[in-house]
Amino acid sequence: MATFWQKCQHFIKKYPLIVLLVIVVGAATGVTTALANYQMITVRASVLNVRQGPGLSYNVMAQVQSGQKYTILSSRNDWYQIRLDNNRIGWVASWLVDNTEVSQATNKVGIVTSEEANIRQTAATDAGIVATAKAGEKVTILYQAGGWSQVLVNDSVGWMRNDTLRTTNETATTVQSNGGDASQVSQASIKTVTTKQTAYLRNATDDNAAIVASLSANTTLTYLDTSGQWYHVQTKDGKKGYVPSWLVSLSANDQPAKTAPTKLSEATIMLDPGHGGSDSGAIANDGKSYEKTYTLATAKLVAAQLRAAGAKVIMTRTSDSFVDLSPRAKLSNADGVDAYISFHFDSSPSPNQASGFTAYYYSTSKDIRLAKTLSASLGNVLPLTNKGVEFGNFQVLRDNTQPSILLELGYINNDKDFSDIRSTAYQQKIANGVTQGLLNYFQ
Ligand SMILES: [Zn+2]
Structure with missing residues (x-):
């Protein structure tokens, strides 16, 4: 026997346009729609970490089990903010859960009316203060009970007395439909x-x-x-x-506490196959084999192996197309990836002059640990000489706000190196080395 809730979901899936129309008409006329409020997730991973913010750099606050269902409050950078219970809100990686899309939010917006209103952990005047809100500030009202409102403000959830705010007819838009732009959600605030x-x-x-x-x-x-x-x-x-x-x-600025990341399966990895399209990169001694071909083939093998390890992988290109350098770094910054790896093959001024592979970093604070970890793991599996870690003033690293490295994986104009570079066996070894390196990096 289907519950009312299941019927709703079925109806929404079957007639999404009608549901959308009801929402649009409802919003336009100021009528409160009677539809379900939320998107739900079902946990797919056997055990899933819930973090204090949308990314691996935030503390784990709880773990949830496979099959459990939670309400989505918002989403950002492919992470969902979920409600664990009335007082605890956390973030989970979207690719480790199934999203049951239900409808847009119908949470109301409240406006703070008192000069400075305390937002407390529970609905009690002596409960700890999570944050304070100023007159005129907008909050999303999640629940109202017993003279108190549970509100979401700047990603903090807490309780405010009803006499410190005014409820409007405006509908909050913190819950996004699939593919929606979640960028309005501000930085998580953990004191x-x-x-x-x-x-x-x-x-x-x-x-x-x-x-x-x-x-x-x-x-x-x-x-x-x-x-x-x-x-x-x-x-x-x-x-x-x-x-x-x-x-x-x-703390006055409410910045979230950051810690080292822990698991590759929760990480978002951006792979950047160097060159492409009209930019062929370096050329082998045969005069017709291009760097761009082998960077793409290698990155695709790496992507497959990282995905098999549970990571989310984004590629800056997946075909033989030209992508400029500036958008490559911008994509990394916009997605807030946990690691960015650019793939290249080196070239020396004259043929057969140089051999070996090198891992380049730009920033000693954010990149060098990634470079060292991958240099070591590649050194364990690649047949070429490991030339170690070097500073590299490359634009894709220089413009990158995320941990990023550039790998030169052998000299394409060295006949011996090239016999490896062109072989799937060597490219697969790179995939093994990168995956093992990232497993070590995210421990
Ligand atoms: Zn290159």
């Missing part, structure tokens, strides 16, 4: 505290309570809530406890 001096993390709000960890000065912790004169916080390695508020400072 952090930073220690001003060495301090102890304790298991209760008491100077004599057991010590959970000892913290050096300038340690950044995720703020959870306030308890009297103490802050309830979490360390980067997941330990929770209390620190005295007078020994730390609470």
